[in-house]
Amino acid sequence: MLMLVACFLCATINYSVVQAGDPTVEYQWEVTYGTLSPLGVPQQVILINGQFPGPQLNGSSNNNFVVNVFNKLDEPLLFTWSGVQQRKNSWQDGTLGTQCPILPGTNYTYKFQVKDQIGSFFYWPVTGMHRAAGGFGMIRVFSRLLIPVPYPDPEEEFNVLVGDWYTKSHATLKKFLDSGRSLGRPNGVLINGKNAKGDGKDEAVYTMKPGKVYKYRFCNVGIKNSINVRFQNHPMKLVEMEGSHTVENNYDSLDIHLGQCFTVLVTADKEPKDYYLVASTRFSKSTVTGKVVVRYENGKGPASPELPEAPVGWAWSLNQFRTFRWNLTASAARPNPQGSYKYGSIPINRTIRLVNSVSRNGGKLRYALNGVSHVDPETPLKLAEYYGVGDKIFKYNLMADEPPSNLENVNIAPNVVNVEFRSFIEIIIENHEKSVQSYNLGGHSFFAVAIEPGRWSVERRKNYNLLDAVNRHTIQVFPKSWAAIMLTIDNAGMWNVRSEAAENRYLGQQFYISTLSPNKSTRDEYNLPETSLVCGIVKDMPRPPPQYT
Structure with a gap:
């Protein structure tokens, strides 16, 4: 049963992970398999406390989250908290580079703080194709x-x-990838696990009172496609994007790329009846569409079968990106306004230019960045680093800051880049492929300063938005285009940079940024929590003494 308890510091919580004086919210999850038919075909799904999708996590800025996960699946499990910036605490980030999976029949308690954050985010299982x-x-x-x-x-x-x-199981999709095949096309689009049949018998998923304003929090939790969302006859006012308040523009539809979250306001000021909320795949050879009913309270009349059309082409989506602006006068999670951080005037300490590629190694698909295709070792990278045996597991900086001339020669290995603490860096992502890409950076947010067609060069910096680019944690890159982000590496730890496309990520298109505290101070990074799971070569090693004071 979902438990939400607001309290001050609980006695059982380690201070190194949860801060005294800030309220705590607690949840207990039981993760099981179940059989549902989201698209009319019975299939195995993952349930959390019997729910699909899983229960929401609620908190306020600076709250401490405690999530006790009981794994009742038949295979290891691990959750990550996409977009939640766990300050000094990559131990709880839930990626395979930082944590050992929760074994079947066991439990693990995550403890983390949403320090100086607001907004819409989501959690998901990172293991396999869960x-x-x-x-x-x-x-x-x-x-x-x-x-x-x-x-x-x-x-x-x-x-x-x-x-x-x-409709194929996650185990079948994983076998596809392991055998060298692609995932292929999806069978449908779900909205909160549902898809209306349109036969007049569909129950309403959302209900609005006439004349009232409602907040809709959208997140693209899919595994392959960008999604366009739109309401019948109702414009959307964008107000927040991945933790940042935005300039409040109105949109008839929004492209939401993999891993991204948008928050909009919708006013119920139309004829009181039923309407459809529509979502469809973008940039694919065949478009798949889903819909659910939005009902006016006491309204009469079914939703029109004529659905609003999605835009065509990625140039439209690029132009929409250019309309997104940071609200410089909003306070966000702190009393000072968002625009008080003058990122555009900070000298760049380092530029990392990444080029994605796809190739076949031994006849099997592999995806890479700058010629390195990541694999997760049995021993999590961060754990090996802390135990002092990192050199037995991985080598820093196998991936160069510039792409090699020949991207067909792929090095399959753990991919870890060492970045200096508190340096201000620029990351360029060039997409030489025909598909739209989407990338996520863990532990940090960044300024999405530009997306443009062609290849990047230093001269392209003159086109950067150095005033009010949105501060966020995902960025899309259109075909034959590049994207530029800028950020301060101010969160020590081991943080995942990954493709949000499941196929690309699973087959190597990701890496880790390792940032160590130069002062060995707990003001920069927490020590290994006493409750952390251990595995791999460190499983039977004595736990090292605290490294940070």
Whole structure:
């Protein structure tokens, strides 16, 4: 049963992970398999406390989250908290580079703080292809009461977890990838695990009162496709994107790329009846569409079968990206306005230019960045680093800051880049492929300063948005195009940079940024928590003494 308990510091919580004086919210999860028919075909899905999608996590800025996970699956499990910036605490990030999986029949308790954050995020299982079976859910982080939000409180809030969906099991999809095959096309699109049949018998997923304003939190939790979302006859006012308040523009539809979350306001000011919320895949040879019913309270009349059309082509999506702007006067999670951080005037210490590639190694698909295709070792990278045996598991900086001339020669190995603490870096991602890419950076947010067609060069910096680019944690890269992000590496730890496309990520298109505290100080990074799971070559080694003081 889902448990939400607001309290001050609990006696059982290690101070090195949870900060005294800040409220704590606690959850207990039981993760099981179940059989559902989201697209009319019975299939195995992952349930959390019997729910699909999983239960939402609610908290406010600076709250401590405690999530006790009981793994009742028949295979190891691990959750990550996409977009949640766990300060000094990559131990709880839930990636295979930082944590040992939770073994079947056991439990593990995550403990982390949403320090100086607000916004819409989601969690999901990173092990194997589990995300294709569910196990994902919304994370909502609200502003503290003393921090003003730049729009009136809505009548109600709705979660919209949208994504492509396969009727094949996650185990079958994993076998496809392991055998060298691609995932192929999805069978449908789900909105909160549902898809209306349109036969007049569909129940409403969302209900609105006439004249009221509602907040919809969208996240693309799919595994392959960008998704376009739109309401019949109702524009959307964009107000927040991955933890940042945005300039409040109106949109008839929004492209949400893999791993991204947008928050919009919708006003129920149309004829009181049923309407469809529509979601469809983008940039694929065949478009797949899903829909659910949005009902006016006491409204009469079914939704029109004529669905609003999605835009065509990626140039439209690029132009939409250019309209996204940081709200420089909003306070966000802190009392000072978002625009008080003048990122555009900070000298760049390092530029990392990444080029993605796809090749076949021994007849099997592999995806890479700058010629390195990542594999997860049995011993998590961060754990090996802390135990002092990192040199037995991986080598730093196998991936160079510039792409090699020949991207067909792929090095399959753990991919870890060492980056200096508190350096200000620029990362360029060039997409030489025909598909739209989407990338996520863990433990940090960055300024998405540019996306443009062609190849990047130093001269392209003159086109950067150095004033009000949105501060976020995912970035899309269109075909034959590049994207530029800028950020301060101010969060010590081992943080994952990954493709949000499950096939690309699983087959190597990811790496880790390792940032060590030069002062060995707990002000920069926490020590290994006493409760951390151990595995691999460190399993039977004595636990090292605390490294940071």
